[in-house]
Amino acid sequence: MTGRDSGRKAPALERLLLAPYTAWASLFILVPLAFIAYYAFTDNNFNFTLDNVLKFFTATSQVTNEAGQTQEVFTYLLIFWRSLKLAIISTIICLLIGYPMAYIMARASSRVQKTMVTLIMIPMWMNFLIRTYAWMTILQDTGIFNGLLDMIGLGPVHIIGTEAAVVIGMVYDYLPHMVIPIYSVMAKMDNRLLEAAQDLGCNNAQVLRRVVWPLSLPGVFSGINMVLIPSISTFYISQKLGNGKFFLIGDAIEGQYIANNLHFAAAIAFIMMIILLVGMAFMRKLAGRHVQGGV
């Protein structure tokens, strides 16, 4: 009886607690999105227009491919596709490196766990522009990495200015974003479940595949989200490690902003936002189904 009683009293207080966030989220999350849409669909005089959005889909450029042939391509679709491709590659690599790392961490003693979490987080406390700068020193043709290769008698590898350098930069910067969410899900996993699986005759690989992997999926999805999203839109990494030879969607938005084409910058941002929101919602739905199926 008392339980229901307090349950009835509580909402007033709780609504009060929720009020500041409701106001904040509407004002500073939802309204700004409306502004992006507003700018995307208006011209410099704030008259309605579809030009900006259409330009994203229709603008074309001549591109010469490696064979020397010239092709007509859709400028912004190509830029978006290239950004997405690099981001997906980086995300996959982050997952491949990060998943075992998170697993090892979750299996360790609690003291080691704590130390490792902090070790993974420390680089993020150092400015990311400076860390990216340091990668230039490592990856240059005459840099540290090639110096080490040289010492063991391997030829120099040209990395800086290539896709590989940009991907290394992204993986480096966002690896912690992958490890931490997966680890926090795995750390909460009930050890007895794994033991039970082993008792029931699973070998290590089977335990991993049948118990650990499905249970860790929420962490995996949130890790993918946290790596994919920032790596799609980065413009500093591509500028510095790509020697300015890569032009990604983040560069395009920043470029339009600098060129004072706010409305077109907003249009690119708007379209990218829609694509990502739909993509992520789809993924979350998928994740939801998987998680239910797994448990």
Next chain:
Amino acid sequence: MKRASKIYTALVMVFLFAPIAILLLFSFNESKSLSVFAGFSLKWYQELFRDGDTLESVKNTLILACSASAIATVMGTAASVGINKLRNKYVRASYDTVTNIPMTNPDIITGISLMLMFVFIGTRLGRSSSLSFWTLLISHVTFCLPYVILQVLPKLRQMDPSLPEAAMDLGCTPMQAFFKAVLPEIMPGIVTGMIMAFTMSLDDFVISYFTQGSGFQTLPIRIYGMTKKTVTPKMYALSTIIFFVILTLLLISNLTDEDGGKGSRRKAADAERARRARRILVPAAATVIIGLMVVLIVTGSGRTLTLNVYNWGEYISDGSEGSLDTIAEFEKWYEETYGVPVKVNYDTFASNEDMFAKLSGGAVAYDVVIPSDYTIARMLENDMLLPLNYSNIPNFQYIGEDFRNLYYDPENQYTVPYTYGIVGVIYNANVVDEADVGGWDLMWNEKYAGSILTFNNSRDAFGTAMYKLGLDVNTTDRAVWDRAAQELLAQKPILYGQVMDEIYNTMAAGEAAVATYYAGDYFTMVDSQADHVDLQFYYPERTNYFVDAMCIPTCCQNQELAEIFINFMLSREVAIANAEYIYYACPNSLVVEDEEYIEDMGEEAMEILYPEMESFREAYNTYAYRNLDPDTLGYISSLWEEIKIN
């Protein structure tokens, strides 16, 4: 298995800490280079502690991260409790969706969307600047909130819901029940959320880039501003210090934790002590943060005059390497002369276009800006500059005849020249044949494929192609721009890269052999070149001449103070310090006629910076960039995009 895990962990750690090792190493470098180690020295640490502006930006970054994460933690925790109690499934789902938006939106979108809103509202309210510390704080709180909520909410859901009810049955008010029963349960989530929010705020660059106002510059923006001049090992020294501070803090916290592991009774006592400590610590931290913010507001609105200056990164003598700290000198001199303290907020931008975009939208307000000629013309066309009262700038008399009444300001009513220069070609004489040297052709020479660097900004890059072909860099004829674009496209396959400040390290290390940049910067590269590199310099026959000048934008709050500042920059000692620091040519006769300056610079530098010519004015009028109409600018930017994606 155990062993394999250890090796694997070690490899990942090597990957994560390799750049940090580099930072550490090069912070002790004797030369300015970030890629050639010249010898051990502590000078960058001394430099760092003499650099008030950088230290201030560190302080700003910390104030911001502390206040944003504190506000987000309190609001987010309250919100989580509220969301957790929501009954309606759909209301709950919509809260989840909204909370997830800042996580699924790239930060560039969050940044732009907030900026658009602030600027839109700010201009409608008639504010001289829409962006400020507050807009930056709001933006940071906004993207920090989800990290807190997503950490706290699961803890609430795991908690036994009867816990607060039991507390209330025992006579607690709902408030007491929350603080005594709920809060301790969800504390780990709150702490993790707060740490994540703090980390994200500390590391953020993109959102700050779009929402930062004048007078409160954070470290990442300061570093980004170093895009024309170079990032110095000073920044590495700073990172090294941050690294060791964190390491020490973590070690201390780990050591205190360790005591708890001995014996369960002690553990319980410790847990109780920790809980009590937390109860004191959290309010204490909140008090400190609120205190900091109050100090900030009070100092911001006190009787002190403020002057907001907007300049290129590394474009003023700032006290480093034994130079004069001109800003500090001004503050001191002003207070001595006028008896009123003045605080100069010195912010930096990365390019003319970056500065123009921020200023023209009314996003930021400054009292003094130092753009280049063609951008000054653009600002004048948009009525963005105030006419100067030259009676407050008597030192203008020392500006050479050649640098007055130039095309961008024909009656000289708006500007005072700061520096000037010429674009030249830099090459490594150990790689490039003497026979190939001369003209712009070297930049297109296939022999040096993969070793050529050009500008990563459209105006300067197009300039190189147009001077090469003898085209007019200020034409509105699209066919001419197309022709130049063809030339740049032909050059693209043989480029090492399109860069700005990366040029210093790349050329000094011998990575690339040919580059084009602004004359004075060549000496910075020579100073740190590797042993096997021999950098040389020449001017092509046709090339860009530029003037950067001080001017006062219409958003200026205190014109007289701004003029006094401009005048001070022209005084002998200060102007010489700036000229020697920036290493560009100086239009001030007090400087160029000064024996000591000429001696300090040396013969070679004087020859390159001040080449003999019949008339600077004539060359300048022929080759300087002029402002172009918006249509042509738009066309150039689409051509530039085409070049970039190829």
